[in-house]
Amino acid sequence: xxxxxxxxxxxxxxxxxxxxxxxxxxxxxxxxxxxxxxxxxxxxxxxxxxxxxxxxxxxxxxxxxxxxxxxxxxxxxxxxxxxxxxxxxxxxxxxxxxxxxxxxxxxxxxxxxxxxxx
Amino acid sequence: xxxxxxxxxxxxxxxxxxxxxxxxxxxxxxxxxxxxxxxxxxxxxxxxxxxxxxxxxxxxxxxxxxxxxxxxxxxxxxxxxxxxxxxxxxxxxxxxxxxxxxxxxxxxxxxx
Numbered sequence: 001x002x003x004x005x006x007x008x009x010x011x012x013x014x015x016x017x018x019x020x021x022x023x024x025x026x027x028x029x030x031x032x033x034x035x036x037x038x039x040x041x042x043x044x045x046x047x048x049x050x051x052x053x054x055x056x057x058x059x060x061x062x063x064x065x066x067x068x069x070x071x072x073x074x075x076x077x078x079x080x081x082x083x084x085x086x087x088x089x090x091x092x093x094x095x096x097x098x099x100x101x102x103x104x105x106x107x108x109x110x111x112x113x114x115x116x117x118x
Numbered sequence: 119x120x121x122x123x124x125x126x127x128x129x130x131x132x133x134x135x136x137x138x139x140x141x142x143x144x145x146x147x148x149x150x151x152x153x154x155x156x157x158x159x160x161x162x163x164x165x166x167x168x169x170x171x172x173x174x175x176x177x178x179x180x181x182x183x184x185x186x187x188x189x190x191x192x193x194x195x196x197x198x199x200x201x202x203x204x205x206x207x208x209x210x211x212x213x214x215x216x217x218x219x220x221x222x223x224x225x226x227x228x229x230x
Binding site: 002004006032034041042043044046049091093095097103104105106107108109110111112114 | 149150152154159160161162163164167169205209216217218220221222223225
C-alpha cells in the first residue's frame with residue numbers, strides 16, 4: 001500500500017519550455033501533497049505544500065509564478081515549471097500523506113523527475 | 119530554529135559489520151521522527167516512524183530508536199543491498215501543514 005506515482009521520470013527540453021510533472025497517489029486519498037527539489041548529494045528541500053481544493057503554500061524563496069501547483073483531486077497534484085531555464089535543472093520529488101488518521105503519519109514519495117534544461 | 123543533523127555523512131562497512139547512524143534534532147515539539155532509505159535516482163522509501171522517546175521499531179536488519187534529543191538507526195550484519203542514503207526527518211509542532219524537516223543524510227556503502 002501507499003504507492004505514489006510520479007510522471008515523467010525524466011525530461012530533457014530547451015530553455016523557455018514549460019514542463020508539467022504529475023504526482024498521483026495510487027491506492028489512497030491524499031489531502032496534502034508536497035513538492036521537493038533535490039540537488040546532487042544534498043537532502044530534500046521543500047518547495048511547496050499542496051492542499052486539495054485550495055492554493056498551494058510556498059516556502060520562502062520559491063517563486064509561485066515560476067512553479068505552478070495544482071491539486072485538483074484527492075489523488076493528483078501537478079507541478080508546472082514555467083519558462084524553464086538551465087538553473088531550474090534538478091531532481092523534483094513529490095510526496096503524499098493519507099487523509100485517514102492523524103496528520104503526523106509518514107509521507108510517501110514518488111520516484112522523482114530528473115529535469116534537464118538545455 | 120528547528121534543525122536535524124545526521125552523522126556520519128558517509129559510512130563504509132564490510133558485509134556483516136554492524137554499525138549505527140545518528141540523527142540529532144532540535145525542534146519545538148516533536149510530532150514524529152521518520153527514517154527513509156533513498157537509492158540513487160529514486161525517491162525516498164519509508165522505513166520507520168517514531169513518535170515518543172523510548173520507542174523502538176525493527177525491520178529485518180534495521181532497528182530505529184528514539185530519545186528526546188536523537189535517534190539511531192542500527193544496522194545489524196549489513197549486506198551489500200543495504201547500501202543507500204538513509205534520511206532522517208522530523209515533523210514539529212511549529213511546522214505549517216505538518217511539513218518535514220530533513221537531515222542531509224548518511225551515505226552507506228556495504229562492501230562484500
